[in-house]
Amino acid sequence: MHRLPLVLSFCCLLLACNQPDSSQTDNVSVSTTAITPQALIDPTPRGDESVPSEPPTLPTISSASGDSDPAYREITWDDLMPEDYRPETILMKYMQQLEQFEDDDPKAMEVYGQIQAELENAPINHKLNGHKIKLPGFIAPLENSDGKVAEFLLVPYFGACIHVPPPPINQTVLVMTGESDRIAVDNIYDPIWVKGEISTEGKSTDIGEAGYRIVNARVEEYTG
Amino acid sequence: MARVVSLSELRFTWPGSPRPVLDIERLDIDRGQHLFVQGASGSGKTTLLSLLTGINQPDAGKLEVLGQDLAEMSSIRRDRFRADHLGVIFQQFNLLPFLGILDNVMLPCRFSPRRRKRAGDVGAAAHQMLDELQIADGLRTREVMQLSVGQQQRVAVARALIGNPEIVIADEPTSALDSDNRDAFIDLLFRRASEHGSTLLFVSHDRHLAAHFDHRIDLGEINRAQHEMNP
Amino acid sequence: MKLLPLAVKSAWNRRLSLSLTILSIAISIVLLLGVDQIRKEARNNFINTLSQTDLIVGARSGPINLLLYSVFRLGNATNNVSWKSYQELSSLPQVKWSIPLSLGDSHRGFRVLGTNRDYFKFYRFAGHRQLEFATGGVFDEVFDVVLGADVARKLGYSVGDRVIVSHGLVSAGFADHDDKPFSVVGILKKTGTPVDRTVHVPLEGISAIHVDWQSGARSTLRLSAVQALKMDLQPREITAFMLGLKNRIATFRVQRQINEYRAEPLLAIIPGTTLSNLWQLLGSFEMVLLAVSVLVLVAGLIGMLTTIISSLNERRREMAVLRAVGAHPHHILLLFLLETLIIVSLAMLLGIALLYLLLWGISPLLTEWIGLNLQSGALDAQQWLFLLAILSLSLVISLLPGIIAYRNSLQDGLTPRL
Numbered sequence: 005m006h007r008l009p010l011v012l013s014f015c016c017l018l019l020a021c022n023q024p025d026s027s028q029t030d031n032v033s034v035s036t037t038a039i040t041p042q043a044l045i046d047p048t049p050r051g052d053e054s055v056p057s058e059p060p061t062l063p064t065i066s067s068a069s070g071d072s073d074p075a076y077r078e079i080t081w082d083d084l085m086p087e088d089y090r091p092e093t094i095l096m097k098y099m100q101q102l103e104q105f106e107d108d109d110p111k112a113m114e115v116y117g118q119i120q121a122e123l124e125n126a127p128i129n130h131k132l133n134g135h136k137i138k139l140p141g142f143i144a145p146l147e148n149s150d151g152k153v154a155e156f157l158l159v160p161y162f163g164a165c166i167h168v169p170p171p172p173i174n175q176t177v178l179v180m181t182g183e184s185d186r187i188a189v190d191n192i193y194d195p196i197w198v199k200g201e202i203s204t205e206g207k208s209t210d211i212g213e214a215g216y217r218i219v220n221a222r223v224e225e226y227t228g
Numbered sequence: 229m230a231r232v233v234s235l236s237e238l239r240f241t242w243p244g245s246p247r248p249v250l251d252i253e254r255l256d257i258d259r260g261q262h263l264f265v266q267g268a269s270g271s272g273k274t275t276l277l278s279l280l281t282g283i284n285q286p287d288a289g290k291l292e293v294l295g296q297d298l299a300e301m302s303s304i305r306r307d308r309f310r311a312d313h314l315g316v317i318f319q320q321f322n323l324l325p326f327l328g329i330l331d332n333v334m335l336p337c338r339f340s341p342r343r344r345k346r347a348g349d350v351g352a353a354a355h356q357m358l359d360e361l362q363i364a365d366g367l368r369t370r371e372v373m374q375l376s377v378g379q380q381q382r383v384a385v386a387r388a389l390i391g392n393p394e395i396v397i398a399d400e401p402t403s404a405l406d407s408d409n410r411d412a413f414i415d416l417l418f419r420r421a422s423e424h425g426s427t428l429l430f431v432s433h434d435r436h437l438a439a440h441f442d443h444r445i446d447l448g449e450i451n452r453a454q455h456e457m458n459p
Numbered sequence: 460m461k462l463l464p465l466a467v468k469s470a471w472n473r474r475l476s477l478s479l480t481i482l483s484i485a486i487s488i489v490l491l492l493g494v495d496q497i498r499k500e501a502r503n504n505f506i507n508t509l510s511q512t513d514l515i516v517g518a519r520s521g522p523i524n525l526l527l528y529s530v531f532r533l534g535n536a537t538n539n540v541s542w543k544s545y546q547e548l549s550s551l552p553q554v555k556w557s558i559p560l561s562l563g564d565s566h567r568g569f570r571v572l573g574t575n576r577d578y579f580k581f582y583r584f585a586g587h588r589q590l591e592f593a594t595g596g597v598f599d600e601v602f603d604v605v606l607g608a609d610v611a612r613k614l615g616y617s618v619g620d621r622v623i624v625s626h627g628l629v630s631a632g633f634a635d636h637d638d639k640p641f642s643v644v645g646i647l648k649k650t651g652t653p654v655d656r657t658v659h660v661p662l663e664g665i666s667a668i669h670v671d672w673q674s675g676a677r678s679t680l681r682l683s684a685v686q687a688l689k690m691d692l693q694p695r696e697i698t699a700f701m702l703g704l705k706n707r708i709a710t711f712r713v714q715r716q717i718n719e720y721r722a723e724p725l726l727a728i729i730p731g732t733t734l735s736n737l738w739q740l741l742g743s744f745e746m747v748l749l750a751v752s753v754l755v756l757v758a759g760l761i762g763m764l765t766t767i768i769s770s771l772n773e774r775r776r777e778m779a780v781l782r783a784v785g786a787h788p789h790h791i792l793l794l795f796l797l798e799t800l801i802i803v804s805l806a807m808l809l810g811i812a813l814l815y816l817l818l819w820g821i822s823p824l825l826t827e828w829i830g831l832n833l834q835s836g837a838l839d840a841q842q843w844l845f846l847l848a849i850l851s852l853s854l855v856i857s858l859l860p861g862i863i864a865y866r867n868s869l870q871d872g873l874t875p876r877l
Contacts, residue, residue: 146513146707146731149586151506153735154838157710170711178708215708274874283782304787311785316873318783321776324474327465339489339785387784399873406803 076138076199081160084174084216086129094122128215129173133204139177140197140226143187152186156178158198177202178218185223195226231292232395232427233280235255238289239453248287250275251453253407255445259394260452262418262428264438271454273431276447277399278369278427281314282306294394311340315388315426319400322384330354330368333387343391349392357386360420378409387415389424396426402437413438462790466797469777473770486847487756488810492842494748496818497825501655505531506738507585508652511709512730513710516540516548517699519724519806523740524527526733529560529699532570532653536550536562539696544723544733549700553713556581556703561665561694564624565661569610569626571658573665573694581703584652594618595645598661601692604641605659608649609826618643622658624668654828657660663692701730760853767795771867775875778868788868792861803850811838 086173098119105112142162157178179198181187187196200221233256233396240250257263267273272439279291280285282298285306291298296311298306312314321372323332333354337344347353358368359380367375375383381401388396398417401408414430414437421428430441448454470477517525527533549557558581560575566843572578579590579597595618598605604622611617622641641660642657649655670692704713710729717727778791838846867875 018641025465059485103742144711144729144732145735146710146729147510148506149734150500151738153731157708159711159835170715173708173712176708189735189742192739193734214708217708278872278874281783281873304789307782307785307787316783318779318873322780324465324469324777324780326468326777329469333822335780336467336784 021187037114070092076136078138079132081139081141084129084177086131088128096118128204130204132202132216135202136200137202138197138199139202140195141177142195143179143192145187145192148189149183152188153192154181154186156181156187162193162195172217177218179218179221181223182220186223187223191225197224197226198222199224230258231256231422231436232259232261232294233429234292235289236290236293236299238286239278240279240284240286242275248453249254250279252285252289252450252452253452257427257429258301260422260425261440261443262442263287263430264444265429265431265432265447266434266435266438266444267431269365271447272451274448277397277431277452281300281316281397282310298437308340312342313394315390315393315396317384317388317396317398317401320377320380322387322406323380325372327372328368328389329358329363329370329372329375329377330382331392332383333357335387336393337391338446340391341391347391353390354386357390358383360423361386377404378413381413382416389420389426393426395429396421397429399431399443400433401430403432403434410437411440461796462793465781466794466801469774469794470798470801476766476770479804479807480759481802483762484756484806485760485813486802486861487752487759488807488846489813490752490755491749491845492744492838493817494752495842495845496814498745504651505552505741506734509582509730509734511583511586511703512701513704513707514702514714514717514727515728515730516702516725519726522726522728522733523737525699525726525728526730526737528562529701530653530730532562532572532657536698538724539698540725541723542693542695542697544720544725545700547722548717548720548725549702551713551716552864553704553706554702555705558582558660558701559694559697560701561662561696562698564665564668566622566624566658567608568570568660569607569614572662572712573660573662573697574580574613575662578659581701582654584654589644589652590654591648593646593648595643597645598659598664599662600644601663601667602641603631603661603664605645606643607647607653607655607657607659609655609829611643611646616643616646616648621727624658624660624849624866630671640676641841649711657760661695662694666692666694702727704812746788754756756849759806760856763799763853764793764859767798767857768863771860771864774864775867775871778864779875780870782868782871783873788865791868792858795861795864796854796857799853800850804836804852807846807850834851 074105090110099116102112102116105115119169141158141160143153143156143158145153145156147153158179159171161171175197178199198221200218203217203219204215222224232258235252235256236254238250238252238255239248241248265273265276267276267403275284277300280293282303283306284303285303286299289299293309294439296309298309301309323329324335330351337347337350338355342348355368363379363382363386367379372380372383373403381404384401388398402413402416405413417428417430418440430437482837515525515529517529518540520535520537524534525536528536545557545559545584548554549559556577558578560576562570564571564573576597582590592605593608595605606616606622616622620643622643626639641664647654702712702713704707714727714729717725781794782788
């Protein structure tokens with residue numbers, strides 16, 4: 005009698021394997037911003053594929069994608085990192101050590117672990133606090149209201165490939181939408197524009213700074 | 229008025245047909261007449277009836293029924309005209325099998341407020357008609373299919389006469405009856421038609437029936453379209 | 460309306476074939492409305508089951524599987540989580556609160572959940588709603604039990620009653636922990652979530668009843684309840700646990716940490732995300748179901764059309780009679796539309812009646828099997844509109860035989876040539 009839920013779960017699992025969100029998948033549908041060991045050593049510009057990579061300063065005029073709402077400044081994910089922060093400098097620190105090892109040497113893994121920890125503790129760019137910005141990204145739903153996503157984490161890329169670290173604190177934005185901007189469940193895999201006032205102040209906790217937050221955000225379809 | 233039907237230079241050709249099927253110089257029918265129209269099949273009688281009943285319209289000529297020119301009327305008005313002033317009896321299958329006997333008799337009153345008014349209490353009028361046509365009480369609750377052909381034909385007459393239409397057109401009404409019943413039927417039809425003040429137009433191929441009538445015409449003779457075909 | 464009685468009587472005359480048509484359309488309406496009903500109820504039930512929870516952790520399996528057994532009490536875990544791992548991970552600096560979950564037992568068809576008092580403190584659903592007690596309160600003693608609203612109602616329990624827990628999910632009497640009964644100390648208010656169908660006991664209670672089951676079967680030692688209490692009842696394993704973090708933005712990091720935890724293979728999911736994924740999956744399934752239902756309706760309507768069209772020829776004489784008494788061809792057309800109106804209206808009434816009957820019949824089964832709580836209320840506005848659309852569609856397609864009959868009667872006049 006209890007086979008039915010198992011059959012259902014099994015079917016769900018089978019179908020889930022085809023869903024891009026499976027944690028086992030390697031599919032990253034947008035051009036990768038993944039930090040591979042190679043990229044650590046040979047830094048190439050990262051960032052959203054639609055907007056050309058810019059130095060991490062706030063543009064004063066909205067750029068390429070023709071934003072029709074001048075109240076919101078378009079920013080990139082790079083802008084979420086403070087100007088003086090350069091991942092490359094962290095790498096440089098460890099470069100010498102890394103060169104000693106083969107890629108799969110466990111000691112190399114340790115070093116990568118340390119690099120990862122440092123990258124994850126990346127600082128927040130407080131210059132953005134209070135600005136009305138517009139940022140594209142993908143969502144990881146956290147809360148829903150009547151079947152529509154009302155609170156989510158905004159990240160730069162889609163799918164959590166297990167070979168790369170998760171987005172660091174300063175590449176994640178906690179977003180709470182207004183009532184009319186909740187995202188329907190059919191669209192949770194689509195990239196979106198988030199518009200709102202970004203805040204960097206938060207309750208300070210013992211794990212470091214609180215992180216980026218947008219409340220009462222507006223959401224738009226991302227068409228490129 | 230004295231003339232109930234008056235047609236002149238009436239012509240009708242079926243669409244797609246090279247020749248007219250009906251070409252009548254003149255035909256007049258007076259009120260109260262019992263007219264026998266003899267027509268073999270193919271003589272154009274079906275067409276004539278369809279014109280008189282307003283189903284089709286003539287291509288040319290005048291067609292006056294009860295003083296109104298049917299050639300000038302829209303199809304909707306012709307259908308209403310038929311409902312108001314004509315009673316029609318076919319050779320067979322006159323009745324709707326899904327209606328009761330009474331409902332069948334009352335049918336014309338459904339389509340003609342004029343006849344409904346003239347009938348008064350339609351239900352009572354229906355019973356009255358069935359009395360006149362010698363349909364026993366017990367039969368009236370039966371289904372149509374349970375009646376004999378003769379009984380069905382008499383119910384058809386009751387329906388044709390309810391509400392006193394001015395004209396009754398009967399197309400081969402006795403052809404399905406056996407010869408014993410034919411005379412009795414025609415007798416009954418005559419009497420009832422006269423009582424209700426209706427002019428009777430009786431169409432048949434059977435010239436033996438003509439004896440009952442004092443007014444007769446041969447459609448083959450007056451229909452000029454047939455002369456070319458049967459010289 | 461002079462034609463309606465004619466249409467009714469004409470249809471009644473052909474009632475055998477028309478009833479079959481009515482039945483087939485009614486069935487498709489049951490399907491369409493039923494799918495819609497289930498979809499809406501599932502939405503209300505599933506999507507509001509859990510809120511304000513950042514991570515759920517269990518032994519490594521699939522994310523949806525973990526969500527289903529830990530939150531919806533559907534399916535089973537393949538493996539457990541050690542108490543040590545739970546303690547370590549729930550003490551991570553980013554963690555604000557944690558709730559341990561221990562599943563596997565049942566009571567008369569309802570699942571038993573072993574947990575602690577934090578469950579009642581931190582569990583949220585439908586946004587910000589908390590668990591509330593209708594009577595009694597949370598457990599204090601090892602053998603205390605808190606019942607969900609539906610359990611208490613269905614089994615007629617009140618505070619103070621005794622409850623026997625069965626090993627595994629089905630009670631067959633011989634695997635009952637009947638030597639160690641629990642006593643009801645609280646009954647929760649209805650939530651509309653699987654909480655209503657759960658029997659909650661302390662973790663120590665689960666350990667206590669399994670004290671002489673260590674080998675998987677009841678041992679011959681047969682310890683009494685009192686003796687069990689004297690033993691160390693701290694659980695060695697749990698099935699899963701929930702975590703609330705101090706900062707939601709750290710969710711990914713903590714999730715990764717748990718997924719890479721070396722001491723044990725574990726899986727951490729973000730329930731909001733997994734729930735949305737599950738919901739999206741069900742949505743596609745729903746679409747398929749809806750498409751199938753629509754096809755069934757189309758088949759039913761085509762069947763109706765076939766029935767009507769095949770009757771056209773034999774009804775030509777009837778049409779001639781009607782024309783003889785003064786009907787216009789547009790009256791004939793109207794008769795066909797009316798007939799369709801009658802057929803489809805009756806089909807809808809029958810369909811709605813069947814639907815309620817079905818819902819009334821299978822609702823308890825659905826609740827037991829997949830936790831779906833169907834309420835058969837009245838049809839909502841959207842469903843009425845839907846029925847209206849079906850009616851309009853039917854009338855439009857009935858124009859086909861209607862127009863054929865119209866033209867036939869124009870041509871036939873009083874003398875159909877059959």
